[in-house]
Amino acid sequence: MSTATMTQKRSFGAALWDYLTTVDHKKIGHLYLAGGAFFFLLGGLEALIIRIQLMFPNSDFISAGLFNEMLTMHGTTMIFLAAMPILLGLMNAAMPLQIGARDVAFPFLNALGFWLFLFGGLLLNLSWFLGGAPDAGWTSYASLAMYSSGHGVDFYVAGLQIAGAGTLMGGINFIATIVTMRAPGMTYMRMPLFTWATFITSVLILFAFPALTINMFLLMFDRMFDAAFFNVDLGGNTIIWQHLFWIFGHPEVYILILPLFGLFSDIFATFSKKRLFGYTAMVFATMLIAFLGFMVWAHHMFTVGMGPVANSIFAVATMAIAVPTGIKIFNWLATMWGGSITINSAMLWSLGFIPSFTIGGMTGVMLGSSVADYQYHDTYFVVGHFHYVIVGGTVFGIFAALHYWWPKMFGRILREGLGKITFVLFFIGFHLTFFVQHFLGLMGMPRRINTFLPGQMLDTGNLISTIGAFFMTAAILVFVYNIIVSARDEQAPADPWDGRTLEWAISSPPPYYNFEQLPLVRGLDPLWVEKREGNGKMLPGEPLDDVHMPNGSILPFLMSFGFFVAGLGFIYQTDSKLWFLALYGGMAFALGCMVVRSLKDDHGYYIKKEELQKALDREAK
Amino acid sequence: MSYDESLFPEKLPHNPEKATLEGRNKFMGLWFFLGGETVLFASLFGTYLALKDSVHTGPTSEELFGLPLVFLMTVMLLTSSLTSVYAMYHMRNNDFKKMQLWLGITGLLGIGFLICEVYEFAHYITDYGFTFRSSSFGSAFYTLVGFHGGHVTFGIVWLITLMLRNAKRGLNLYNAPKFNTFSLYWHFIDVIWVFVFTVVYLMGKVG
Numbered sequence: 001m002s003t004a005t006m007t008q009k010r011s012f013g014a015a016l017w018d019y020l021t022t023v024d025h026k027k028i029g030h031l032y033l034a035g036g037a038f039f040f041l042l043g044g045l046e047a048l049i050i051r052i053q054l055m056f057p058n059s060d061f062i063s064a065g066l067f068n069e070m071l072t073m074h075g076t077t078m079i080f081l082a083a084m085p086i087l088l089g090l091m092n093a094a095m096p097l098q099i100g101a102r103d104v105a106f107p108f109l110n111a112l113g114f115w116l117f118l119f120g121g122l123l124l125n126l127s128w129f130l131g132g133a134p135d136a137g138w139t140s141y142a143s144l145a146m147y148s149s150g151h152g153v154d155f156y157v158a159g160l161q162i163a164g165a166g167t168l169m170g171g172i173n174f175i176a177t178i179v180t181m182r183a184p185g186m187t188y189m190r191m192p193l194f195t196w197a198t199f200i201t202s203v204l205i206l207f208a209f210p211a212l213t214i215n216m217f218l219l220m221f222d223r224m225f226d227a228a229f230f231n232v233d234l235g236g237n238t239i240i241w242q243h244l245f246w247i248f249g250h251p252e253v254y255i256l257i258l259p260l261f262g263l264f265s266d267i268f269a270t271f272s273k274k275r276l277f278g279y280t281a282m283v284f285a286t287m288l289i290a291f292l293g294f295m296v297w298a299h300h301m302f303t304v305g306m307g308p309v310a311n312s313i314f315a316v317a318t319m320a321i322a323v324p325t326g327i328k329i330f331n332w333l334a335t336m337w338g339g340s341i342t343i344n345s346a347m348l349w350s351l352g353f354i355p356s357f358t359i360g361g362m363t364g365v366m367l368g369s370s371v372a373d374y375q376y377h378d379t380y381f382v383v384g385h386f387h388y389v390i391v392g393g394t395v396f397g398i399f400a401a402l403h404y405w406w407p408k409m410f411g412r413i414l415r416e417g418l419g420k421i422t423f424v425l426f427f428i429g430f431h432l433t434f435f436v437q438h439f440l441g442l443m444g445m446p447r448r449i450n451t452f453l454p455g456q457m458l459d460t461g462n463l464i465s466t467i468g469a470f471f472m473t474a475a476i477l478v479f480v481y482n483i484i485v486s487a488r489d490e491q492a493p494a495d496p497w498d499g500r501t502l503e504w505a506i507s508s509p510p511p512y513y514n515f516e517q518l519p520l521v522r523g524l525d526p527l528w529v530e531k532r533e534g535n536g537k538m539l540p541g542e543p544l545d546d547v548h549m550p551n552g553s554i555l556p557f558l559m560s561f562g563f564f565v566a567g568l569g570f571i572y573q574t575d576s577k578l579w580f581l582a583l584y585g586g587m588a589f590a591l592g593c594m595v596v597r598s599l600k601d602d603h604g605y606y607i608k609k610e611e612l613q614k615a616l617d618r619e620a621k
Numbered sequence: 622m623s624y625d626e627s628l629f630p631e632k633l634p635h636n637p638e639k640a641t642l643e644g645r646n647k648f649m650g651l652w653f654f655l656g657g658e659t660v661l662f663a664s665l666f667g668t669y670l671a672l673k674d675s676v677h678t679g680p681t682s683e684e685l686f687g688l689p690l691v692f693l694m695t696v697m698l699l700t701s702s703l704t705s706v707y708a709m710y711h712m713r714n715n716d717f718k719k720m721q722l723w724l725g726i727t728g729l730l731g732i733g734f735l736i737c738e739v740y741e742f743a744h745y746i747t748d749y750g751f752t753f754r755s756s757s758f759g760s761a762f763y764t765l766v767g768f769h770g771g772h773v774t775f776g777i778v779w780l781i782t783l784m785l786r787n788a789k790r791g792l793n794l795y796n797a798p799k800f801n802t803f804s805l806y807w808h809f810i811d812v813i814w815v816f817v818f819t820v821v822y823l824m825g826k827v828g
Contacts, residue, residue, distance in 0.1 A: 105646040168657060176650040180642065206653055210661035217764070218668065227753055227760035228677075229668065235675025235757035240668055247664070599786050601795065603628060 021552035023107035024512055025092045028114050029409060032089030035118050039081035042125070044476060046074035051433070051469040054462050057454040067450035068135035069152065073125075075138030076156065079252070080163055081121040083394050087259050088113070088170050090401050091198045093409050095174065097503035097510065098195045100183025100519045100526075100541075105176035106169075107550040108597075113169040115560035120163025123567050127155035137448060139249070142230040142241035145219060151571050154223060158567035161216045162560070164209050171205030174198055183502070184541035185521030189283070192501045192525075193276060196283050197262025200290045201255050207294070208251035215244040224574055239304060246297035254293040256390060258286060260397025261328060264350050267404055268332050270497055271347045272339025275525060278331040285324035285331075292321045302373045311370040318368035325361055329354060345419030346497075349400035352427050353393060360388030363438065378448075381441025387434040399423070399479070407492035411509045415489075418482040422475045429471025436461040500525035505538045507619075513549060516612040518542050544613060546606040553602070555593050562590030628794045633715045637797035644798035651802040655809045662813050665768055666820055669761040673825065677756035680749045682825030691822045694737045695814065698773075701730035702811040705804045712800055717791045720800070724784055727807065731777045738770050762821070769817055772810050779803055 010018075019027060050070050053061045062070065096104055104110050127133045134156035136145040145153045178199045182191070191199075219241065221227035228234035230241060269276040276282060298306060298314040332354060341347070363385040367376055376382055399422070407413045440461045445452060452458045495504040502519060503510075505527050520541035523529040530536055569583025634640045639648060673682060708723035742763070745751040753763045780803055787796050 106650060172650055172653045172657070175653050176646050179649050180645050206657045207660050210657050211664045214661055214664035214668070221753075221760065221764065225753070227764070228755075228757045229672065229760050229764075231757070234677045234755075235672065236760075237671055237675070237757070240671055244664055244668070595782065598782050603795065 018552075020557050021111075021554045023103075023111050023550050023552050025096050025104050025107065025110060026409070026510065026512070028110050029089045029091075029093030031114050032085045032092060032117075033409070035114070035121065036082050036084075036086035036089055039077050039121055039125075040083075040086065041476070043074050043077035043082050044473070046070050046077065048469055048473060050074060051466040053450065054452070055466040056463070057452050057459055059451055062450075064450045065132075065135065068137075068448070069128075069133040071448055072135050072137050072140075072152075072156075073128075073133045076124065076134070076160070077121075078390075079138065079256070080160060081117070081124070083256050083390070083398070084167060085114075085117055085121075086398050087201075087256070087394075088117075088167070090263070090398070090405065091170075091174060091201075091259060094405055094503055095195050095198045096177065096181075097408070097506070097514060098192045098501050099178060099181065099186050100502050100515060100521065101177060101181040102514045102518075102547065103550065104173050105180060106173045108553060108556065108602075109169045109173050111553070112556035112559060113166040113173065115556045116166030116169070116563065117163045119560040119564040120159045120161070120166065120567075123162060123564055124155055124159025127152055127159075130155075139245055140219070140241075141238070141245075142219060142222070143238040145241075146222060146230050146238075153219070154571040154574075157216050157220045157223070158571055161213065161220070162563050162567055164212055164216070165563075166560075167205055168209045168213075171202040171209070174202040175206065178202075183515075183518045183521055186526070187521075189280070190521055190524045190526070192262075193265035193279075193282055193286075194259065194262035197259045197265075197286060200286050201258045204251045204255045204258070204290050204293065208248045208255065211244050212248035215241060215248065218244070220570065224570060239301075242301050242304065243297070246300045247294075250297040250300065251290075251293045253386075253389070254290060257393045257397075258290065260353075260394055260401070261286060263397055263401050263404070264332060264353060265328075265335075266501065267346055267350045267400055268335045269525070270404075270499055271342045271344070271350075272336045273342075273498070274335055274339040275528075276331070277334035277337075278327070279524060281327055282331055285327040288324040289321060292317060292324070296321065296368075299368055299370070299373075302370045303377045315368055315370040319365055322361060322365050329358060344403070344416055345414065345423060346400045346403040348420060348423045349396045349403065352423065353396040353400070356388060356392030356396065356427075356430070360385060360392050363388065376441065378446055379441035380437045380445045380447055383447050384434050384437035384441060387437070391430055391434065399426070404497070405503075406486075407496050407508045408503055409509060410487075411492050412486050412489050413492045413496055414482050414486050418478055418485070422479045422482065425471050425478065426475035429468045429473075429475060432468025432471060433465050434468070436464050440465070495527075500528035502526055502538070505530075511615065513547050513607055513612075516547075516616050517544055544609050544616070546609050547612065548604055548606055550604045551602055553597075555597050559590045559593040562586045562588075562593060566590065630794065633792060633794070633797070636713060637715070637792060637794055638712070638801035639798070640794050641798070644794065644801075647798045647802050648805075651805050655805070658809065658813075662765075662768070662816070665765045666816065669765045669821065672757040672761040673821075675757035675761075677758070679756045679759060680751050682758070682762075682821075685745055685749060685751060686822050686825050688822065688826060690737060690741060691818060694734050694741075695818050697730045697734045697737070698811050698814050701727045701734070702808055704730065705807050709801060709804050712792065712797060715792060720792070721784060721788070724780060724800070728777055728780045728784070731773055731780070731807075735770065735773055735777070738766070738773075766817060766821065769810070769813055772813070776803070776807055776810055779806070 019031060022028060049062060050067070053059055053067055092104070092110065096102070130151065132150045132152045134140065134148070134152040136148050136153055140153060140156055178191070178195065218229045222230050228236050230236045230238045232238070265276050265282055296314055296318045298310060299318045302311050302314070343351070363381070367373055367382065367385055403414055403419055440458055443457050445458050452462070492508045494507045496508070497504070502521070505519060506514060517540035519526065519538035522539075527538065530538055563586060565582050566586030569579050569581070569586055572579040573583055628641070638644050704723050704727045708720045708727060711719040711723060752759055754760070783799055783803060
């Protein structure tokens with residue numbers, strides 16, 4: 001109780017300082033979620049502008065140049081600055097609780113990862129105000145990006161380099177956490193599927209992002225320092241960009257979907273009151289998808305001219321991914337089969353996901369056929385396909401996760417009625433927008449085109465597509481309203497969904513140290529085991545003792561700020577040598593912060609066991 | 622800042638670098654980081670292999686490279702890996718002075734390597750006009766070898782910071798993991814050099 005009154009009394013400045021210096025995984029989860037949501041709204045706005053421009057033929061709502069900037073920033077923002085941070089936020093919020101840990105392995109790095117993402121995203125979006133955003137597509141192929149005038153692409157390079165470094169840190173952190181910090185009895189094969197997915201996704205991040213890092217360096221060296229990687233006159237080769245980009249880019253789409261595969265597994269089990277069907281198969285299917293995800297990057301490049309042998313190999317590998325994905329779809333259906341199903345908002349999004357994602361998966365197999373791909377390549381068919389998997393999978397999953405974990409993250413339950421309205425509006429809007437795009441593509445509408453002529457059978461389809469976008473916008477507004485009104489509701493109980501996993505064993509929101517005593521895990525779905533075989537409470541897995549906690553620090557914020565300034569220096573040093581001051585100054589400041597971090601010992605602090613005993617006594621009452 | 626007695630025991634355990642949860646985390650975390658670094662360098666090697674014959678009008682790798690200097694660099698860096706193993710051996714035996722000594726030798730060898738590399742680059746630029754901008758081969762060469770050199774430089778700065786910071790207070794459970802992670806990182810840099818030596822210099826000379 002004392003913490004609640006303290007929160008109310010705290011001034012705004014104190015709360016702000018708290019969030020700027022926090023190393024608590026739950027608060028970093030809040031930050032990621034807020035940052036991701038901001039960029040999600042921004043990316044959504046860009047999408048809406050794109051759709052309004054394409055609503056009617058020969059439209060001149062925005063210019064062709066601005067349209068290129070819009071579509072580039074829509075893709076880049078949604079993938080790097082909206083979807084990934086929200087996923088990292090969910091992982092931060094739930095994963096340490098699910099394995100029964102008090103925090104992640106590297107709380108300081110966790111904060112650094114967030115601030116790098118935020119400053120990278122801000123740097124990228126500053127381009128709107130500083131002479132124009134990047135306009136070479138989110139893939140920024142070198143053959144196009146090298147000839148993009150102005151500083152737009154430079155912002156893309158610098159912003160993503162900084163944000164990408166943050167993501168990489170998050171990945172390493174989660175892997176180390178899961179390997180070393182599982183509660184007593186939490187063996188690998190007792191981990192909830194979301195934790196498994198976090199683990200495997202982090203491995204994907206670890207092995208995919210460095211390829212992007214190098215690619216960004218190559219483009220940066222070429223554009224800003226006159227290197228010759230992509231300069232064909234000096235012997236360069238722009239295909240290198242495509243390979244490196246997709247070696248990163250294809251695992252990236254699995255980074256976007258696998259965490260939600262894990263989440264849906266948790267949700268289906270919880271709301272069907274059944275153990276997940278085929279737990280082991282689900283784990284290994286996730287691994288197999290991740291492994292194959294690294295083997296198929298060239299299916300984005302079938303029309304580059306790699307030859308029939310390479311194309312065939314990548315086509316077969318691509319289609320093979322349908323097998324583990326199919327295993328998952330059937331296991332989810334089998335989990336619900338015969339279960340005692342509760343249909344609420346979280347479950348609705350999960351149920352909506354299955355057919356939507358399956359359609360996206362099927363068009364994926366169609367695109368994987370390298371021969372047919374020559375017809376689909378760079379048309380709206382592709383746009384339809386990847387929105388079906390990314391919106392129908394990732395965005396549906398994010399909404400399901402928000403409804404499911406909102407009480408755990410913020411201590412409030414989102415309102416059911418509004419949640420259902422959000423789902424229905426979004427579901428209709430989603431299919432209206434993207435289903436017709438497949439047919440627009442088959443009729444020959446190229447992707448990234450800023451307008452089209454009347455009377456080419458493209459008018460109706462584009463109009464329907466834009467109407468769908470308005471439905472989705474309305475759904476988002478209802479969801480925002482839901483967050484605002486439910487904030488005044490009463491405190492959520494610890495276990496509102498009759499949950500199965502460890503995060504539901506502690507209060508909503510949890511105390512800052514999570515567990516007074518680490519729980520003893522006695523089987524898969526540990527809380528459910530205790531509900532069935534024990535008294536419904538977790539048994540302690542360790543004697544009550546002082547708990548070691550990390551100290552907060554402002555250094556992550558300052559370091560990221562240093563890199564942000566250095567990024568501006570890199571971008572503008574081509575205009576004036578004076579900008580080298582910003583480049584070296586920012587770098588020196590960031591490195592100086594690292595030296596401070598290295599020289600100054602930080603042993604953390606201890607929570608006394610008497611204090612924990614008091615908390616336990618309060619809970620017992 | 623509170624003082625944590627458990628980090629400064631009278632007698633250190635046999636593996637002080639893995640005695641605490643923080644130490645084990647650092648150990649695991651660095652291994653995973655090195656996994657990512659592998660992909661980083663693999664991307665650079667791939668780029669280099671694609672561009673190594675794109676010499677434009679500039680010199681080719683056969684004309685440029687001199688194996689004696691590269692041999693000397695290889696010997697220095699590989700020896701520094703061995704000396705860092707000695708340092709870790711003494712850390713596990715809780716012999717701080719000998720650990721510092723061997724770490725010092727490791728650092729000196731690293732600096733020697735860097736001096737050779739700077740000389741090598743300067744030689745190519747002044748005597749051959751072979752620069753970062755003269756051809757795609759030049760860009761790829763300086764980026765790959767330079768990234769490795771940058772890693773060596775970072776490692777030396779890291780090592781000096783560690784040695785100076787802990788010079789007067791000896792080993793404890795707080796700094797032992799730091800020394801150990803440095804040593805792991807240093808081995809990795811050496812392994813990368815083996816590949817640079819093979820792929821860039823040997824293949825460039827005879828391939």
